[in-house]
Amino acid sequence: MSEKKRRGGAAAAGTASSSKKPRVSSAASYAESLRSKLRPDASILTSLRALASAAASSSKSKAALKYPADQDPSVDPASSYIVVADQDTTSVTSRINRLVLFAARSILSGRGFSFAVPSRAASNQIYLPDLDRIVLVRRESARPFANVATARKATVTARVLSLVHAVLRRGIHVTKRDLFYTDVKLFGDQSQSDAVLDDVSCMLGCTRSSLHVVASEKGVVVGRLIFADDGDRIDCTRMGVGGKAIPPNIDRVSGIESDALFILLVEKDAAFMRLAEDRFYNRFPCIILTAKGQPDVATRLFLRRLKVELKLPVLALVDSDPYGLKILSVYMCGSKNMSYDSANLTTPDIKWLGVRPSDLDKYRVPEQCRLPMTDHDIKVGKELLEEDFVKQNEGWVKELETMLRTRQKAEIQALSSFGFQYLTEVYLPLKLQQQDWI
Amino acid sequence: MSEKKRRGGAAAAGTASSSKKPRVSSAASYAESLRSKLRPDASILTSLRALASAAASSSKSKAALKYPADQDPSVDPASSYIVVADQDTTSVTSRINRLVLFAARSILSGRGFSFAVPSRAASNQIYLPDLDRIVLVRRESARPFANVATARKATVTARVLSLVHAVLRRGIHVTKRDLFYTDVKLFGDQSQSDAVLDDVSCMLGCTRSSLHVVASEKGVVVGRLIFADDGDRIDCTRMGVGGKAIPPNIDRVSGIESDALFILLVEKDAAFMRLAEDRFYNRFPCIILTAKGQPDVATRLFLRRLKVELKLPVLALVDSDPYGLKILSVYMCGSKNMSYDSANLTTPDIKWLGVRPSDLDKYRVPEQCRLPMTDHDIKVGKELLEEDFVKQNEGWVKELETMLRTRQKAEIQALSSFGFQYLTEVYLPLKLQQQDWI
Structure with missing residues (x-):
């Protein structure tokens, strides 16, 4: 009034x-x-x-x-879309271990190692009306260490995997900027470690928060x-x-x-x-x-x-x-x-x-x-x-x-x-x- | 380790x-x-x-x-610097009332009304080593309503005073943007109501938070x-x-x-x-x-x-x-x-x-x-x-x-x-x- x-x-x-x-x-x-x-x-x-x-x-x-973990499409390699999910520390750690073991076996057998990295190119990002959101189409490319074009990126990928592993083991959370600063010489600039972090997230099928990078x-x-x-x-x-x-x-x-x-x-x-x-x-x-x-x-x-x-x-x-x-x-x-x-x-x-x-x-x-x-x-x-x-x-x-x-x-x-x-x-x-x- | x-x-x-x-x-x-x-x-x-x-x-x-209110230099017109202080709602309201009463009396006596507004020009802003901070030198200029050059600004000042009064009476807090939108036609653009709000703060010797504009x-x-x-x-x-x-x-x-x-x-x-x-x-x-x-x-x-x-x-x-x-x-x-x-x-x-x-x-x-x-x-x-x-x-x-x-x-x-x-x-x-x- x-x-x-x-x-x-x-x-x-x-x-x-x-x-x-x-x-x-x-x-x-x-x-x-x-x-x-x-x-x-x-x-x-x-x-x-x-x-x-x-x-x-x-x-x-x-x-x-539904919570993605219910169905966990990330572990379904037959799925045509890449959908990452929240994973607990144990699960992420064992996924990293599996990747590294696979690489080690590959090296021991004399074939060197290579990561299969999903492509996050714009053309792979599509809107699905059924799901009502933008998703990433599954299209992987190899990132072999024994190739001049990809050796550096394979190294960066290995390094990010090892850093994430360390963060998870300590039970702490870090920022992307922290991650970058742990090895400035290798990463060169932050956009590189950020991009590889996204790659790793896709490779492991885990959300970035599961990787404890916030x-x-x-x-x-x-x-x-x-x-x-x-x-x-x-x-x-x-x-x-x-x-x-x-x-x-x-x-x-x-x-x-x-x-x-x-x-x-x-x-x-x-x-x-x-x-x-x-x-x-x-x-x-x-x-x-x-x-x-x-x-x-x-x-x-x-x-x-x-x-x-x-x-x-x-x-x-x-x-x-x-x-x-x-x-x-x-x-x-x-x-x-x-x-x-x-x-x-x-x-x-x-x-x-x-x-x-x-x-x-x-x-x-x-x-x-x-x-x-x-x-x-x-x-x-x-x-x-x-x-x-x-x-x-x-x-x-x-x-x-x-x-x-x-x-x-x-x-x-x-x-x-x-x-x-x-x-x-x-x-x-x-x-x-x-x-x-x- | x-x-x-x-x-x-x-x-x-x-x-x-x-x-x-x-x-x-x-x-x-x-x-x-x-x-x-x-x-x-x-x-x-x-x-x-x-x-x-x-x-x-x-x-x-x-x-x-010391808390400025202890000494309240703002009510000391002899001070050569303008120092605003936190004031409670009652105090701010009565300061506004005093200003308005003064204006009303001036109008009734046939002299129209005018506000004395401290100048906030850069040249008045100086660093005082004793106080170790930047302060505003007291230099006031008149803002008469009966003057083509200042009529609009005097109106805006009166309006801001009335809005602040209303906010205080309701016991709420508003943003500068809210203040601007209450009278877009008068204020024209937000920089004007913002500037006058600072003027009002200086005129009343109150901090902007005392005016409940946050x-x-x-x-x-x-x-x-x-x-x-x-x-x-x-x-x-x-x-x-x-x-x-x-x-x-x-x-x-x-x-x-x-x-x-x-x-x-x-x-x-x-x-x-x-x-x-x-x-x-x-x-x-x-x-x-x-x-x-x-x-x-x-x-x-x-x-x-x-x-x-x-x-x-x-x-x-x-x-x-x-x-x-x-x-x-x-x-x-x-x-x-x-x-x-x-x-x-x-x-x-x-x-x-x-x-x-x-x-x-x-x-x-x-x-x-x-x-x-x-x-x-x-x-x-x-x-x-x-x-x-x-x-x-x-x-x-x-x-x-x-x-x-x-x-x-x-x-x-x-x-x-x-x-x-x-x-x-x-x-x-x-x-x-x-x-x-x-």
């Missing part, structure tokens, strides 16, 4: 708009009027509960959601989630407004528990902060996480773990621009250069909650809070329209077409024009009530 | 170096030999305890470390620290390897407790991860924090709070390059564009623990793990030599001169060439034992 008054007063103090564009004051009062459309929270919660249990039961029948993390999580990080019990309802940093090493995460009804995936930390400060998860039980922009590997692994173990629907709150959708695509289908690990990094079936291009008119976001799309934005938008993962969702195609037709984009923050807490008090509750996601 | 063997084996398998540069194997064995120089932890701890209590008693006498956070903390984040008790020894995200709103942090002997400030998250995974803080009680590169406002505020309340020595672990030193300078002296807030953002008396240019030879970091400085690196290094904050520390000048003479730089990660855990097992303990900081 006081917010309403404040905004009214502010609009009166401001300059009046004479254009045909919606005026700030009328847009604000319309936006405020949506508050009255809100049903009591209990009623919204009932439908969310139904949704959550539907998600739990449907996921049981979806192969794509990426730096930038994600944070807050809300109705309890888990153990390296044995420490973390209650994410008691992580203040700053939240808990998502751990870089997913294999140290265990004991995931939650009474949440959904996972809210947020593109940016500003919106995350609003949700955390307002303790949105106490009104609508949920887990809120963000990678603060472009998703990093640790956040993607963490989201997938949550989805797989808790079987909750995932709703995404991103900017209404082509990059918002691109971020969704990375979470859902993976990025091309890690296609071999897409099974572990991707979370299928994320719903696009908002901010969607159609929301701009629906919520009467004032014209001046919308931004014109640049030529580059339009180019990216058009490219997205050609992507399989967009095409298979009719709703998304329509939204993207709306965006490209109006040539307008908007950030989540644009909702602040209706009041700083409009996002948590009106927009999201109404979205949840209307189950307005696609 | 097994690590030693592994490295020896690896070196044997590698190519032998014939140059005059230290060979990897000999450097590695020398590095390993340093392990034997380590005294028992109890002995190192005794000296650290002496250091911590010395820091606690010396800081009592240092004005620079920056997004990217820092993490782990170790011997307990604090409350928005009322939630956080025990940073139980935050796994991921650590606790440093909260964006420092005023929600309270109840800081610690049995640490020092604060370890780390430049990068790779080193942070190593320290967190090895639970270094259990061996040497400390608080470990990082801003993951260039320090953000939230991390700087948090570090200062820790230093002020716990009176612990702060030791910094940064890359041995000009940017490592530049990062130290931002923590210690502030950045120029926030000079008016330097008292709250800066932490004086940070010791440069490592990796220092002299460490490269001292620890015999292999040549191939050092990188040649680029022309730009050298330019930045030479500029640093001219900075007052470097000049006043003879040790730093010498180190920087060494860096520029050898034209070599190295990352913290370069220590991984002696083993992944060399940093936590040998390098840092030896540094602490030898009190090797400047």
